[in-house]
Amino acid sequence: MAVKIPDEKLTEVREASDIVEVIGEYVQLKKQGRQYGGLCPFHDEKTPSFSVSEDKQVYHCFGCGAGGNVFTFLQELKGWSFSETVSHLAERAKIALPQMQKTETDKPEDARIRQMKKGHELAASTYHSILTLTEEGAPGRVYAQERLFTQDQIEHFRIGYALNDWETLAVIFETNGLDLAVMAESGLLAKRKQGTGYYDLFRERLMFPITDSQGSVVAFGGRAIGEGQPKYLNSPETPIFHKAKTLFHMHEARPSIRKQNKALLVEGAFDVMAAWKAGVTNVVATLGTALSSDHAKLLRRNAEEVILCYDGDRAGREAIRKAIPVLEEAGCKVSICLLPEGLDPDDYVKQHGEEAFVRILDNECLSVMAFRMLDLKQGKNMQNEGDRLQYIEEIVQMLAKLEHSVEQEYYLQQLAESFTLPMDVLRQELSRAERLLKQTKETPKALPRAEKPTSGRKQGSARPVPAHVKAERILLAYMLQDTEMVWRVSEKLGTGFNLEEHQALYAYLLSFVTREPDASMKRFVESLEDRRLAKLAAYLLMQPLKNECSDEELADYIKRIEQYPKWVKLKEQQQAARFEQDPIRAAKLQMELIRLKKELQSQ
Numbered sequence: 101m102a103v104k105i106p107d108e109k110l111t112e113v114r115e116a117s118d119i120v121e122v123i124g125e126y127v128q129l130k131k132q133g134r135q136y137g138g139l140c141p142f143h144d145e146k147t148p149s150f151s152v153s154e155d156k157q158v159y160h161c162f163g164c165g166a167g168g169n170v171f172t173f174l175q176e177l178k179g180w181s182f183s184e185t186v187s188h189l190a191e192r193a194k195i196a197l198p199q200m201q202k203t204e205t206d207k208p209e210d211a212r213i214r215q216m217k218k219g220h221e222l223a224a225s226t227y228h229s230i231l232t233l234t235e236e237g238a239p240g241r242v243y244a245q246e247r248l249f250t251q252d253q254i255e256h257f258r259i260g261y262a263l264n265d266w267e268t269l270a271v272i273f274e275t276n277g278l279d280l281a282v283m284a285e286s287g288l289l290a291k292r293k294q295g296t297g298y299y300d301l302f303r304e305r306l307m308f309p310i311t312d313s314q315g316s317v318v319a320f321g322g323r324a325i326g327e328g329q330p331k332y333l334n335s336p337e338t339p340i341f342h343k344a345k346t347l348f349h350m351h352e353a354r355p356s357i358r359k360q361n362k363a364l365l366v367e368g369a370f371d372v373m374a375a376w377k378a379g380v381t382n383v384v385a386t387l388g389t390a391l392s393s394d395h396a397k398l399l400r401r402n403a404e405e406v407i408l409c410y411d412g413d414r415a416g417r418e419a420i421r422k423a424i425p426v427l428e429e430a431g432c433k434v435s436i437c438l439l440p441e442g443l444d445p446d447d448y449v450k451q452h453g454e455e456a457f458v459r460i461l462d463n464e465c466l467s468v469m470a471f472r473m474l475d476l477k478q479g480k481n482m483q484n485e486g487d488r489l490q491y492i493e494e495i496v497q498m499l500a501k502l503e504h505s506v507e508q509e510y511y512l513q514q515l516a517e518s519f520t521l522p523m524d525v526l527r528q529e530l531s532r533a534e535r536l537l538k539q540t541k542e543t544p545k546a547l548p549r550a551e552k553p554t555s556g557r558k559q560g561s562a563r564p565v566p567a568h569v570k571a572e573r574i575l576l577a578y579m580l581q582d583t584e585m586v587w588r589v590s591e592k593l594g595t596g597f598n599l600e601e602h603q604a605l606y607a608y609l610l611s612f613v614t615r616e617p618d619a620s621m622k623r624f625v626e627s628l629e630d631r632r633l634a635k636l637a638a639y640l641l642m643q644p645l646k647n648e649c650s651d652e653e654l655a656d657y658i659k660r661i662e663q664y665p666k667w668v669k670l671k672e673q674q675q676a677a678r679f680e681q682d683p684i685r686a687a688k689l690q691m692e693l694i695r696l697k698k699e700l701q702s703q
Contacts, residue, residue, distance in 0.1 A: 105186050109197055113186055114626060116193035119157045119170040126177060126313070128358055128402050135642075139401050139431070141177055142166040146431035151642055156581075157622050158638040167638030169625045176631075184210075188314075216286035216340050219278050220309070220317040223269055223288055227260025227307040227320075230268075237261045240306055243325045247306075248450060253373055256352070257308050262322060264304035270297070287319065287335040301335075304328055308369055310335070310387065315351045321369050321387065332368070334388050344392040347384040347399075348372055354402055356381040362405040364437075364461070365391070367419065371409075371445040378454035380461065391423040396430035405433045407465055412439035417475060424468055435465040438474075469511055472498055492519060496526065500533035568664035571657040572602045577640040578649050579609055580621050585649065586613050592658045595665065605633050 120129060120136055129136040129152060140150035140161040149163035160167035166176065174185045190197050230237040231244070232254065240261025244254065253259065262268070273283050280298045283289045289298040305322030312318045319335035335341055349372045357363045364383040366372055375383040382403075386395060399406050406427050410416035420436055427434045437460060439448050449457045466474065476494055480487040495515055499508050512526045565573075576597075578585045586609055597603040612624045625641070628634040649657075673692060 105183060106198065109190070109195070110186065110626075111623075113190045113193060113195055114170070114622070116195060117170050117189045118154070119159065119173070120152055120154045122170050122189070122192075123152055123159060123173055124358075125354070126401065128361075128404075140164060140166065141401060144397065153642060156641045158625060158641045160635075160638045160642040165635060165639070167635040167642075168631070169622065169634070169638070171626055172631065172634050172638075181210075212282055212285075213340060215278060215282050216338070217316050217318065219273060219283045219286055219288055220319070220340075222272065222276060222278075223320070224258055224260065224307075224309040224317045226269065226272055227262055227309075228258050229260075230263060231259060231261035231306075236263055239264075239304070239325055243306055243323075247370075249373070250377060253377055256376065257349075257373055260307040260309075262300065262302040262305045262307050266299040266303065269300045285338065286340065287338045302333065305333065308373075310341070310346065310348055310369075311351045312340070312346065313351055319346070319387075321348070323370070332388070343387045343389045345394045345398070346387060347395055348387055349376075349384050350398065353382050353384050357384075357399075357402045361403050362407065363399050363403045364407045364409055365399070365423075366445050367410050367416070368444070368446075374446040374449040375409075375457070378449055378457045380458065390419070391426050393426060393430065396426045396432060399427070400430040400432050403432075405435065407435050407437055407461065409437040409439065409445055409461070411444040412441050416444075417478070420471065421475070424471075428468070434468050436468070436471040437461055437465045438471070469498065469502065469507065473511065473514070488519065492521075493529075496529045497533050497537075499530055500537050566664075567660045568598055569602075571660040572597045572599060573640060573643070574645070575649075575654075575657050575661075576602060576605060576609075577643045577645055579606075580624070580637060580641050581645065583613050583617065583621075586610065588649075588654060589658075592654060593661065595662050598661065598664050601632065601636055604630070605636055608633065 123129065123138075124136075127138040127141055127150065129138045130148075132151075134153070134155065136152040136154065137148045138150050138152075139145055139148050140163055142161060143164040143166075145163055150159065150161045150166075152159045158167065158169050159173060168176070170189070171182060171185050174180055174188065175182065178185075180188070187197060231240045244259065249259065269283070270280060270289055273280055273289070280289060281291075284291055284298055288301060290301050291298055302320060302322045304326065305324055305328070307320050307322050309317040310319040310321060319338070319341040321335075322333045324331050324333070334343070337343060348369050353363070360382050362382060364375060364380055366375060366383060366385045368385055369387075372383050372385045384399075408420050408423055408427075410419050410423075416439075424434055424436075439445065439460075443451065445457065448460075473495055476491055480491055482488055482491070492515065495511070499511055502508050502511075508530065512523065512530065515521065516523050516526055575585075575589055575593075579589060589606075590610060597606050608628065609624065612619070612627060616623070621641070625634060625637050628637060
C-alpha cells in the first residue's frame with residue numbers, strides 16, 4: 101500500500117527494529133567479530149558470505165551484492181512495498197500507526213492476497229471453534245481422542261473440524277463481505293459445476309492450519325473422519341501457498357531449530373504433532389511432495405544439521421535416498437533416524453511411547469554413510485559370494501567419494517571386520533577407486549561451441565579495481581560514516597565522481613546533510629528509494645576504514661579521481677592523432693599530448 105507514513109513514526113519503527121533480530125528471523129546468524137554472518141537468502145551458497153552490522157544497522161552479501169537496511173531486506177525478501185514493510189515492523193514492535201488511506205497506487209493484487217489470508221484466518225478460527233466449542237464438533241472431538249491428541253496439541257496446532265456440510269465457510273465468508281470467487285481461488289471453496297454459487301472444499305475432516313514464514317495461515321491439511329477419500333487432503337497450490345516452498349510447522353519450530361542448530365524432518369503433519377507431543381519441538385514436515393531444493397535451502401538457512409525420520413518401509417527408504425543429496429547440495433549435515441519396518445513417527449510414539457521416540461532420536465541416528473551401507477544390503481543375500489563381493493565393491497566406491505580420510509578409515513575398518521578382510525587389501529581397492537574417480541572428474545567434457553572460452557584468461561577471475569574507482573569508494577565510505585567528511589570532500593572535489601552511481605550517491609549525500617545536518621546515516625540509507633544505491637551504500641558501510649582520513653590521504657584520493665578524466669581525454673587524443681590525415685593537425689595534437697603528460701606527471 102503506497103501511503104505517507106509520518107516521519108516520527110518511521111523513526112520510532114526503525115529504532116525498535118534491530119536489524120540483527122529481524123534478519124535473524126529468516127537467516128541463521130552467527131557472531132563474527134563485530135558483525136554477524138550467515139547464508140545469503142537472496143542466492144544459493146554453501147559458504148556464508150552474508151554479513152550484518154549491528155552497529156551500522158545494514159547488511160551486505162559479498163557474494164551477490166545484495167545490501168541495505170532492515171526495510172530493504174524485507175522488501176527484497178518478501179516483495180513488499182515500503183509501507184507494507186513498515187506496517188509489518190510496526191506490528192512486530194507493537195507500535196500503533198495512524199489510520200492511513202490507500203492511494204491510487206495500491207495494487208488490486210495486494211488487496212486480493214490480503215483477502216485470501218483474511219479468509220484463511222477466519223476459516224482457521226471457525227474450524228477450531230467448531231471442534232472445541234460446539235455440539236456439532238463432537239465427531240471431530242471423538243476422532244481426536246482416538247488419535248490420542250492432547251488439549252495442548254489441539255491448542256498449539258489450532259486443530260479444528262470441518263462439518264459434513266457443503267456451505268459452512270461459504271455462508272461465513274459471504275456474511276463477512278469476502279469475495280467468494282477469491283476464496284475459491286485461495287483453495288477454500290469450489291465453484292459448483294451446475295448452477296451458481298460455491299461450496300466448501302473441506303468437509304467432515306479434522307483440520308490443521310498451514311502457516312507461512314510469518315505465521316499467517318495460508319493453507320490447510322485435512323484428515324478424513326470415517327471412510328472419506330482421499331484420507332489426507334491438503335489445500336491446492338494458490339497465490340499464497342506453494343508446497344515446494346512451504347514446510348509444515350516451520351514458523352512455530354524456527355526458534356527451537358535455531359537454538360539447537362538442528363531440524364527434525366518428517367513426512368507428514370501427524371508425524372510432526374506426535375513428535376511435538378514427545379517434546380521434540382524442532383520438527384517440520386513436507387506437505388505431500390518430495391523434498392525440494394527450496395525446502396533444503398530454507399532448512400539450511402536456519403540450521404546446519406537435518407535429521408531425516410521417515411516411514412520405516414520401502415517407500416520411506418526411497419524418500420530418504422532422494423532427500424539426502426538435496427540436503428547435502430544445500431550444505432546441510434544429514435543424519436538418519438531409521439524406524440522399524442511399517443512404522444512412521446506417529447505410529448512409533450503410539451506403540452513405544454514418547455520417551456522411546458526421544459531416545460531413538462538421541463542415540464540411534466545413522467550417518468549418511470552408515471545408512472547407505474545398511475541400505476545397500478537390502479535385496480542382497482549376504483550368504484551369497486557374488487552378492488558379498490558386489491556389496492564390498494559398491495561400498496568402496498562410495499568411500500572414495502568421502503572427503504575426510506578419517507571417515508574413510510573408520511568405515512573401512514567396519515568393512516574389514518564384517519567380512520574378515522585385511523585392511524591393506526581394502527586400502528588398495530580404495531586407492532584404485534579414488535584414481536578412477538579422479539580420472540573421471542578430470543576428463544574434460546566437450547563444451548558446445550558457443551560455451552568454449554574465447555580467451556586464455558581464466559573465466560570469472562576478478563579484475564583489479566582501477567585506482568580512481570577505489571578512491572571514490574573509500575571517500576564515499578568515509579562520508580557515510582562521518583557527516584563532516586561530506587563537507588571536507590565537497591570543498592576539495594571540483595569535478596565530482598567519475599562513476600555514475602558514485603556521483604548519484606554523492607549527490608544524495610550532499611542533499612541529505614544539507615536538509616538534515618543532525619540526522620544519522622542510518623536515516624540516509626533508509627531514505628534511498630533507489631535499490632541500487634541502497635545496496636551500494638550498504639556495501640560501503642561494511643568496508644573496514646581507519647578512524648580518520650588525514651588531509652594528505654584526502655588530497656591523494658581527490659587527485660586520483662580528478663586525474664581520470666584527463667587520462668581519458670589523453671587516450672582519445674592519442675587515438676585521434678593515430679588516424680589524423682592532416683600532418684599539421686597531427687603535430688598540434690602531438691604537442692598537446694606532450695603537454696598533458698607533463699601536467700599529469702607533475703601532479
